[in-house]
Amino acid sequence: GQSLEQPSEVTAVEGAIVQINCTYQTSGFYGLSWYQQHDGGAPTFLSYNALDGLEETGRFSSFLSRSDSYGYLLLQELQMKDSASYFCAALNTGGFKTIFGAGTRLFVKA
Amino acid sequence: DVKVTQSSRYLVKRTGEKVFLECVQDMDHENMFWYRQDPGLGLRLIYFSYDVKMKEKGDIPEGYSVSREKKERFSLILESASTNQTSMYLCAVTSGTSGRRDTQYFGPGTRLTVL
Numbered sequence: 001g002q003s004l005e006q007p008s009e010v011t012a013v014e015g016a017i018v019q020i021n022c023t024y025q026t027s028g029f030y031g032l033s034w035y036q037q038h039d040g041g042a043p044t045f046l047s048y049n050a051l052d053g054l055e056e057t058g059r060f061s062s063f064l065s066r067s068d069s070y071g072y073l074l075l076q077e078l079q080m081k082d083s084a085s086y087f088c089a090a091l092n093t094g095g096f097k098t099i100f101g102a103g104t105r106l107f108v109k110a
Numbered sequence: 111d112v113k114v115t116q117s118s119r120y121l122v123k124r125t126g127e128k129v130f131l132e133c134v135q136d137m138d139h140e141n142m143f144w145y146r147q148d149p150g151l152g153l154r155l156i157y158f159s160y161d162v163k164m165k166e167k168g169d170i171p172e173g174y175s176v177s178r179e180k181k182e183r184f185s186l187i188l189e190s191a192s193t194n195q196t197s198m199y200l201c202a203v204t205s206g207t208s209g210r211r212d213t214q215y216f217g218p219g220t221r222l223t224v225l
Contacts, residue, residue: 008150033212042200042216043153050212087152091212096141096160097168098214102152 002026004088004101011107012078020073020104022088032064032071033089083108112137114203114217122223129188131220133201142184143202159184191224
């Protein structure tokens with residue numbers, strides 16, 4: 001079957017660094033995306049990795065290792081507004097279908 | 111940026127009613143998707159469409175159908191609503207060009223309650 005595993009909850013302190021891991025098991029894997037969703041809002045795109053390695057976008061970075069079927073989202077200099085749910089999502093080779101993980105709820109404390 | 115709108119933010123229907131959820135995009139994107147989101151389960155794909163009049167089943171199509179008569183509009187239909195279809199429904203759009211299929215643009219969602 002196809003599935004993505006990520007922790008259900010993570011708690012961190014304002015100003016800290018947090019890493020949200022994602023392992024995947026999918027057929028025809030093409031790339032890994034990350035989305036952020038605040039309560040009551042729609043998911044918004046954060047980053048995408050098609051190749052192994054690190055992609056950096058401001059305070060957020062995303063990493064992919066195809067050989068380990070593993071990726072992570074790294075959030076630096078945490079702010080209270082980063083409290084949200086974060087989803088990893090695997091794009092298949094056809095490019096049409098994306099499988100989402102169940103989401104990680106991040107709580108940022110003062 | 112792509113703008114995706116959904117016909118209602120909140121909807122309350124009764125068991126057995128036929129329900130239409132509509133999604134409209136303002137860009138000329140080929141691919142449109144319907145997901146439902148439930149606590150602890152993430153987003154699950156119901157149906158998607160990669161062109162007008164084309165549709166493909168996702169992971170949980172039972173109890174749903176879709177219609178795409180125009181490129182900008184993708185409708186989700188619940189033929190006979192049931193209480194287990196109470197959920198948040200999200201529409202998403204991606205570009206058909208190979209370089210940008212990775213980014214899904216979501217609508218605001220419709221929270222459907224079936225009584």
